Amino acid sequence: MSSTREEKAARIRHFLATEGDAVAEGTRGFNAGRYDSVEKLDEYEELKERARAIKEDAIERLPELVDQLRESVEANGGTLYVADDADEANRYIREIAEEQGAETLVKSKSMTTEELEVNDELRAAGVDVVETDLGEWVLQLADEAPSHIVAPAIHKSREGIAELFEATFELDEPLETAEELTMFAREKLGERIAEADVGMTGANFIAADSGTLLLVTSEGNARKSVVVPETHVAVAGVEKIVPSVRDFQPFVELIGRSGTGQDITSYVSLLTPPVDSPTVDFDAPDVPMTDRETERDGGSVPSRASDREFHLVLVDNGRMAMREDEQLKETLYCIRCSACANSCGNFQSVGGHVFGGETYSGGIATGWEAGIEGLDVAAEFNDLCTGCSRCVNACPVKIDVPWINTVVRDRLNRGEDGKLDFLVEGLTPDAEPGGLDIGKRFFGNFSTIAKLGSATAPVSNWLAGTRPARRLLAETVGVDPRRDLPSFRRETFRTWFERRGGSEVPPARARREAVVYPDLYTNHVHVERGKAAVKTLEALDVHVVVPDVPSSGRAPLSQGMVSTAERHAHDVYAALAEHIDADRDLVVVEPSDLAMFRREYEKFLAPKSFERLDMHSYEVMEYVYGLLHAGAEPTLLSGADDPGSGDVAAGVAYHSHCQQRTLGLESYTIAVLEDLGYDVVTSETECCGMAGSFGYKSEYYELSMDVGEPIREQFEAADAADRTVVASGTSCLEQLDALLSRPTQHPVELVAPR
Amino acid sequence: MSAGTLSAFERSLRRLDVESIRTTPEELDDALASVTLDPVVGAPLPFADCSLPDWVPTDPTPAELDSAKTGVTAAELAIADYGSVVIRATPDATEQVSLFCDRHVAVVRAEDVVPGMPEAFERFAEWTENGDSAIVATGPSATADMGALVKGAHGPKEVYVVVLE
Numbered sequence: 062m063s064s065t066r067e068e069k070a071a072r073i074r075h076f077l078a079t080e081g082d083a084v085a086e087g088t089r090g091f092n093a094g095r096y097d098s099v100e101k102l103d104e105y106e107e108l109k110e111r112a113r114a115i116k117e118d119a120i121e122r123l124p125e126l127v128d129q130l131r132e133s134v135e136a137n138g139g140t141l142y143v144a145d146d147a148d149e150a151n152r153y154i155r156e157i158a159e160e161q162g163a164e165t166l167v168k169s170k171s172m173t174t175e176e177l178e179v180n181d182e183l184r185a186a187g188v189d190v191v192e193t194d195l196g197e198w199v200l201q202l203a204d205e206a207p208s209h210i211v212a213p214a215i216h217k218s219r220e221g222i223a224e225l226f227e228a229t230f231e232l233d234e235p236l237e238t239a240e241e242l243t244m245f246a247r248e249k250l251g252e253r254i255a256e257a258d259v260g261m262t263g264a265n266f267i268a269a270d271s272g273t274l275l276l277v278t279s280e281g282n283a284r285k286s287v288v289v290p291e292t293h294v295a296v297a298g299v300e301k302i303v304p305s306v307r308d309f310q311p312f313v314e315l316i317g318r319s320g321t322g323q324d325i326t327s328y329v330s331l332l333t334p335p336v337d338s339p340t341v342d343f344d345a346p347d348v349p350m351t352d353r354e355t356e357r358d359g360g361s362v363p364s365r366a367s368d369r370e371f372h373l374v375l376v377d378n379g380r381m382a383m384r385e386d387e388q389l390k391e392t393l394y395c396i397r398c399s400a401c402a403n404s405c406g407n408f409q410s411v412g413g414h415v416f417g418g419e420t421y422s423g424g425i426a427t428g429w430e431a432g433i434e435g436l437d438v439a440a441e442f443n444d445l446c447t448g449c450s451r452c453v454n455a456c457p458v459k460i461d462v463p464w465i466n467t468v469v470r471d472r473l474n475r476g477e478d479g480k481l482d483f484l485v486e487g488l489t490p491d492a493e494p495g496g497l498d499i500g501k502r503f504f505g506n507f508s509t510i511a512k513l514g515s516a517t518a519p520v521s522n523w524l525a526g527t528r529p530a531r532r533l534l535a536e537t538v539g540v541d542p543r544r545d546l547p548s549f550r551r552e553t554f555r556t557w558f559e560r561r562g563g564s565e566v567p568p569a570r571a572r573r574e575a576v577v578y579p580d581l582y583t584n585h586v587h588v589e590r591g592k593a594a595v596k597t598l599e600a601l602d603v604h605v606v607v608p609d610v611p612s613s614g615r616a617p618l619s620q621g622m623v624s625t626a627e628r629h630a631h632d633v634y635a636a637l638a639e640h641i642d643a644d645r646d647l648v649v650v651e652p653s654d655l656a657m658f659r660r661e662y663e664k665f666l667a668p669k670s671f672e673r674l675d676m677h678s679y680e681v682m683e684y685v686y687g688l689l690h691a692g693a694e695p696t697l698l699s700g701a702d703d704p705g706s707g708d709v710a711a712g713v714a715y716h717s718h719c720q721q722r723t724l725g726l727e728s729y730t731i732a733v734l735e736d737l738g739y740d741v742v743t744s745e746t747e748c749c750g751m752a753g754s755f756g757y758k759s760e761y762y763e764l765s766m767d768v769g770e771p772i773r774e775q776f777e778a779a780d781a782a783d784r785t786v787v788a789s790g791t792s793c794l795e796q797l798d799a800l801l802s803r804p805t806q807h808p809v810e811l812v813a814p815r
Numbered sequence: 816m817s818a819g820t821l822s823a824f825e826r827s828l829r830r831l832d833v834e835s836i837r838t839t840p841e842e843l844d845d846a847l848a849s850v851t852l853d854p855v856v857g858a859p860l861p862f863a864d865c866s867l868p869d870w871v872p873t874d875p876t877p878a879e880l881d882s883a884k885t886g887v888t889a890a891e892l893a894i895a896d897y898g899s900v901v902i903r904a905t906p907d908a909t910e911q912v913s914l915f916c917d918r919h920v921a922v923v924r925a926e927d928v929v930p931g932m933p934e935a936f937e938r939f940a941e942w943t944e945n946g947d948s949a950i951v952a953t954g955p956s957a958t959a960d961m962g963a964l965v966k967g968a969h970g971p972k973e974v975y976v977v978v979l980e
Contacts, residue, residue, distance in 0.1 A: 195968055212960070218962060219961060219963065220962075222962065243967070279957050280958050280968035280970070284914055284969075284970065285969055288904070305940065306936070325951070325953050327952065327953055327955065327956055329953075331948060334948070337947065338905065338911060345877070346877045347876050347878055348877075349876050350874070
C-alpha cells in the first residue's frame with residue numbers, strides 16, 4: 062500500500078474505532094425513522110415533486126428574488142446585506158456586534174456560519190460567542206467540528222459528554238443521565254441567553270415576498286436567541302430564498318421526516334423580523350415586559366419591541382457561480398436535511414469526520430465543498446461515495462447526489478497532473494486525461510481486464526492469485542490483498558450460448574423474444590447466472606438472443622471517467638437499437654447495469670434513445686414476474702417443494718442491490734420467490750458495503766467490511782442461518798462471500814429449471 | 816371545522832403525549848385550574864367571548880417569567896394532522912410565556928383547528944404579509960443531543976391543550 066493509502070486507511074480505522082458506534086446508532090435510527098414517517102404520508106411523492114419545482118424555480122429567478130427580498134426586509138424595518146464571500150460577511154457581522162457594543166452573542170445553529178468561521182472573527186473582536194444548540198455547544202466546549210448536518214455531535218456518546226462537562230466545569234457531583242446532562246446545559250445556556258446582546262441564527266428558508274424566515278428547531282434555542290436580545294442577525298446562503306411563505310409548506314412537511322424521521326420538529330418558526338414580541342431585559346428583572354410607553358402608528362406599541370433591530374446577511378461565497386454550473390447547480394436545491402448522510406452505508410459506519418470536507422458532510426457535501434471551497438477540499442471525501450444511489454430516493458428535493466459526485470470525480474481526474482504507469486496504460490483504452498489516477502484507471506477499464514482474464518483463464522486466475530501478482534496489484538492500483546479476486550471463466554456466457562446453438566425456443570412458438578444482456582460479470586465471471594437466466598426464460602417460452610454488446614460503462618463511470626462511460630452508452634445503444642426495433646425485450650441480470658440504462662444514460666443519450674432503452678429494459682426477475690403474471694406456467698420453474706431440489710433450503714435470505722432498490726425492483730424478486738413457494742427473509746441493511754469496486758480498494762477494505770457487518774449479523778442469526786443466501790448484484794455476491802461462510806447465488810439460479 | 820378534525824387533532828396530541836381537555840368558555844377557569852401549577856403567568860387571550868381568569872397574571876416581568884412554572888397562552892390556530900398549536904409573536908409576550916416555563920398550556924378554539932398544513936399555510940400567508948410572526952409548536956421542546964431523548968431542552972417539558980367548544 063502506498064503511504065497515502067496507508068494514511069487514509071489508518072484514519073478510517075481510527076474513526077471506526079472511536080466514533081463508529083455512536084454514529085451508527087444515531088444515523089441508522091434517523092434513517093429507520095425516515096422510512097416510518099414517509100410511509101404514513103400519503104402525498105409524499107407529490108410533496109417531493111412540489112419541493113423540487115419550487116427550488117428549481119427559485120434558483121432560476123434568484124437575482125430577481127434577492128431584489129424583492131431586499132424591499133420586503135427594508136419595508137419591515139430591517140436591513141439586508143449580500144456578502145460576496147466569507148470575509149465580507151464576517152466583517153459586516155463583526156461591525157454590527159461592535160455597533161451594539163456586544164459582549165455576548167448567542168448563536169442558534171447555522172451551517173452557513175460554520176462555513177464562514179464567523180466565531181473566530183467575533184472572538185477576535187472581543188465578543189463572547191455561545192452556541193445554544195446543545196450538540197453544537199458540546200462541540201464548542203470540546204473544540205471539535207460538527208460531524209453531521211442536523212445532529213452535529215452525533216459522534217459523541219453520553220459518557221463522553223459527561224466527561225467533557227466534568228472536565229470543563231467545577232461540578233459538585235458528576236452528571237450521568239441524558240436528563241441530567243440536558244438540564245445542566247439548559248441552565249448554563251439559559252444564563253448566557255439572558256445576558257446576550259445579539260442573537261444570531263441561520264434560516265432554513267426565506268420568503269422573498271414578505272421577508273419571513275423559516276427556522277426549524279426542536280430545542281427552542283432559535284426562538285430564545287431571537288426573542289431575548291434586541292438585535293437579531295440572520296445569516297443564510299443566498300440559495301435559501303423561495304418566492305413566498307406558501308412555498309414553505311412542502312418543506313415543513315418534508316424536512317423533519319427526511320432528516321431525523323420526525324413528522325415535524327418541535328418548533329417551526331415563521332419569523333417576519335423585527336418580531337413583535339418584546340425583548341426580555343434580564344438586567345431590569347422587575348419591569349414588566351410589555352411596558353407600553355411609545356405611541357406609534359396611532360396605537361400603543363411596547364417600547365421593547367420597537368427597540369428591535371434586524372439584519373439579514375445573505376452569503377454568496379461561490380453560490381451564484383454554482384448557479385451557472387449546469388452540473389453543480391442542483392446542489393443549491395439542497396435543504397440540508399441530512400437524509401443523504403443517514404441513508405449512506407459508509408456514512409453510517411464512519412460519520413462526517415471521515416466523510417466531511419471543511420463544513421458540510423454526507424453525500425451532497427461533495428457538491429457544496431466543490432462549489433464553496435473548491436475541488437481540493439471536495440477531493441478529500443469524494444471517494445467515499447460509491448455511487449450506490451441509496452440517497453437518491455431519500456432526498457426530498459430529488460437531487461441526483463451520486464451524479465454530482467461522479468461529475469466532481471471527473472473534474473478531479475481532469476485537474477490532476479501526473480504520469481501514467483505503462484503497465485496500466487496497456488490495459489486502459491479510454492478517453493481520459495493522462496493524469497488520471499492509476500487505480501481509477503484500472504477499475505474503470507475492467508472490461509479490458511475481464512476479456513484478457515477470460516482469454517487466458519485459468520492461467521490468469523492462477524497468476525492473479527499468486528503472491529507477487531497480488532503485491533503488484535496492491536502497490537500499483539491499490540487492490541487489497543485480503544479481498545478475493547473475481548475468477549475469470551475460460552468459456553464466457555456468450556461462447557456457451559453460441560456453442561449450444563442459440564436459443565432452444567424457436568421464434569415461431571415463442572411467447573416473446575428477449576435479449577439477455579451479457580454484462581461483464583455475467584459474461585466473464587458469473588457465467589452460471591447467465592445460463593440460469595437463459596434457461597428460465599426459455600422454460601417460459603421466450604426466444605432468447607445473446608448478442609455481442611459492449612459493457613455498459615458502469616465501471617468507468619464509478620471512477621468518474623464520464624467521457625469513457627458516455628462512449629459506452631452510445632456503443633450499447635447502437636448495438637441494441639435494432640433488437641428494440643425488432644420488439645425484443647432487454648433483460649438485464651446485473652442491477653448496476655440496468656441502473657445505467659434507466660438512470661445515468663439519460664445524461665448521455667438523445668432523449669428518444671434513452672426513452673426507448675428505458676422502456677424496453679427489465680431486471681431479470683422483474684421480467685420473470687411479468688411473464689408469470691401474464692399467464693406463464695410457474696410449475697416449469699424450480700419451486701421450493703420440487704423433488705430433487707437437493708440441498709437448496711426452502712428458506713431464502715435475500716439481499717437486493719442498492720441500485721435495484723432505488724429503482725423499486727426489490728419486490729419483484731421477492732414476489733417470484735414467494736410465488737414459487739420459497740419463504741423469503743430480506744436484508745434490512747441499507748447497503749452491503751461493497752458497491753462495485755469499493756471493497757477492493759485497500760484504503761477502504763476495512764470500512765467495506767464494517768458496513769457489511771449488519772447484514773452478516775442478520776443472515777447468521779438463528780432464524781436465517783439455515784437459509785439459502787441469494788443476492789442480485791455481483792458486488793453483493795462477492796461481499797456476501799467474504800462475510801458469510803456459506804455459498805451465495807443469484808435468485809435466478811434458484812428458480813431456473815434444474 | 817368538522818368533528819372529525821377535532822378528534823384527529825386529539826389523536827395527534829395523544830401520540831405526542833400531550834394531554835388535551837375540551838371545555839367551554841364558561842368553564843375555562845376550572846379547566847385551567849386543573850392543568851396549571853403555581854406560579855402561573857399568562858398572555859391575554861385574543862378571543863372575543865372569553866378571557867383568562869384573574870388568577871392568571873399577564874404582563875409578567877422577566878423575573879416572574881423566569882420563576883413561573885406554567886405559562887398560559889392562546890394558540891390562534893391548531894393543525895390536526897400534526898397535533899401542532901400555533902403561537903403568535905405578539906407585543907404582549909405570548910411567545911415568551913409559551914416558551915420559558917416548564918409547562919405550557921395552550922388555549923385553542925375548536926373552530927381554529929384546521930386539518931393539515933395546506934390550510935394552516937393559508938393563514939400563515941395572511942399573517943406574514945402583514946409583517947406578523949408565528950411559531951408552529953408540536954409537543955414539548957426536545958433534544959437527543961445528550962445520548963437519549965430528553966424533553967425540555969430550552970423550552971417547555973410539558974404541553975397541555977385546552978380546546979374551547
